[in-house]
Amino acid sequence: MDNVQGVVANLSGTLHNLVAELSSFWLLVQFGILLVAGFAGALAGATIRRRVDLDKLGASWPPLIKLLAKALLDCIGTILFIAIAFIAREAMLSMTWPSRSYLVGVAVSLATAWVVIALVTSLIRNQFIHRVVSIAAWTFAALDIVGLRSAVRAELDAYAVMFGGLRISALLVIKGTVLLLIALWIANALSDFMDRRIKSEKDLTPSVQVLISKMIRILLIAFAIITVLSSVGIDLSALAFFSGAIGVGLGFGLQKIVSNFVSGIILLADKSIKPGDVISVGEHFGRVGIMGARYTSVDTRDGREYLIPNEDFITQRVANWSYSSDLVRLSVKFNTTYDSDPRKAQAAAVEAAQRVDRVVQKPTPQCMLTAFGSTSIEYEMWFWIRDPAAGIINVRSDVLLALWDTLAHQGVTIPKPGPARVIYELAREDEPDPPKDQDDTAAPKSPFPG
Incomplete structure (x- = not known):
């Protein structure tokens, strides 16, 4: 309750200061500076984006530099706004009291935080994670800039429920969700990098390459989850209470998923089927493409790609046309x-x-x-x-x-x-006999006796 009163008091103080500023001449000056800086930045940014051909200019750049350059070009208008507003604020600080340029300073800080977050999150290719991380990071920065971070944090931590010996608050859920998304993104990025390096090793067979890549991905994801749970203050021993329920869920609801996952590991370990093999299973015939955790893709001659559960390769008869020989x-x-x-x-x-x-x-x-x-x-x-x-x-x-x-x-x-x-x-056989020639007829008898 005290936290709620603290938040209300901070908001009341902020509104009071805002009402006091609304009646001052300097507030109109600050609004004017922000409007001019925003208009000039947007106009100059649009002009620069039209004149700069990033695809042609950065044709030989590394992919990471291209992503950062594209994000920087998209934010060029905001960067110009920050520069103009910062110069104007410094001029106001040299001529009058700092309180008369407070709004410009807050706008510069918020815009700077937005640009930094946009540049960092441009490296995240997953759009959902990109948006979640961007919104969460900018919200945190905005609360810190306006001085409400501590009060909002205390208020979110006040709403909590108990599960056994585990205390789960709204703050814990938000922190855990954001950190988990970031950790999973980093784990997937590292596993993709390792997967490319492993596939470049010519000494490893395709099945061994896929098996090593899968194990690395599983270990990285498990490490990311454990690290996030530990960082937000969750005692892993408290999760033993849920082990029975998780076991029942795996036994019934996730039975097929676990079966397909284990079947995929078995297929990769015994090398009975590997990427590039030509197989026929059931009514499907084609080349093995991607061997995933749940399914294996089979590319057929008609352009279709069938996603066959890994369990089918264990329980059904499979003809591998290139298992021991390509003949x-x-x-x-x-x-x-x-x-x-x-x-x-x-x-x-x-x-x-x-x-x-x-x-x-x-x-x-x-x-x-x-x-x-x-x-x-x-x-x-x-x-x-x-x-x-x-x-x-x-x-x-x-x-x-x-x-x-x-x-x-x-x-x-x-x-x-x-x-x-x-x-x-x-x-x-049914045709009539051909007529006999006249030469074959019998000679007439002589009218003379003897």
Whole structure:
């Protein structure tokens, strides 16, 4: 209650001083200085931003310098306002009492705090965290500038609730939230930096790179949370009261999330699936992209990216086309007529497969005679490729087209479909016999005896 009265007293004193200043000539002078400084700063800042091409000027600058330069250019109008207002205040301090330039001094301090906070928070790329940190930092600076920080802090700390042996106040919640956001941002920034460094190491396999990056991210986030809880005065031993509830929550509500997370760690540890592998799981076929904490992305040939839960790779049957070798064997089937030489057909098929660019020469393509069908000879040809991610159907199509051209060139005939051939043969049987030639008729008998 005393804190509330203190805040009210401070506000009353501030309002009293403001009312007293409203009746003075110097208040109008200060408003005039601020308006002129604001107009001049905005006009000069807009002119400078139009004339400065930052993209062209800083083309070779590092990314960090570019971010700071862009933030500085955005604040150039405010910086000019600060310079003009500061010069005007110094002139007023040399001519009259400091109280007659108090409003200008407060405006200069608030604008300076805004510029400093804008430059620092420009390094935060997450827009939500950027806004929260900016608002919280400027609010703290504004309260400190006007002399209300201590009173507001005491008032926020007065509203609190008890959970077991833990006292949670409004001030603790605000401080913890802001510090946690900043700490998590720093942890993510460090983990991204470490992730880029780890991926640049060529001696590590992709699965080991992802595993190390995940462990570093988890450790940094855990360290950030523990550090924030300790810095705001929370005794970690007091959180033991909630351990039972957290365990129940993990057992029921977060069961799938924990299962997917553990499955992702297992996949990375045993290297059964790693980024870049070509796999087929369920109805999905494609290349493994990002292996996240909850899911793994699979890029398909049609441009789609499927996010498959990590648990599915543990519980379902997965075909890894590039697990131990990048060689993949494919096959095509074809038939020839019985009046075609089967050995010539086999040689033509191998030659056709070798003419396709994506078919490797070793192991050599092989063509096997598999059966003597009712109307044709049946074959199956095997060939190998090294890039299944580039497509399976398209390389089969190329081999079949090459097979069509080669068989036609070698004089090997591909039979027509069965039903059409039967109908054609039946039609040939139903045709009438051709008329006999006149020369084949019997010679007439002689009218003369003997």
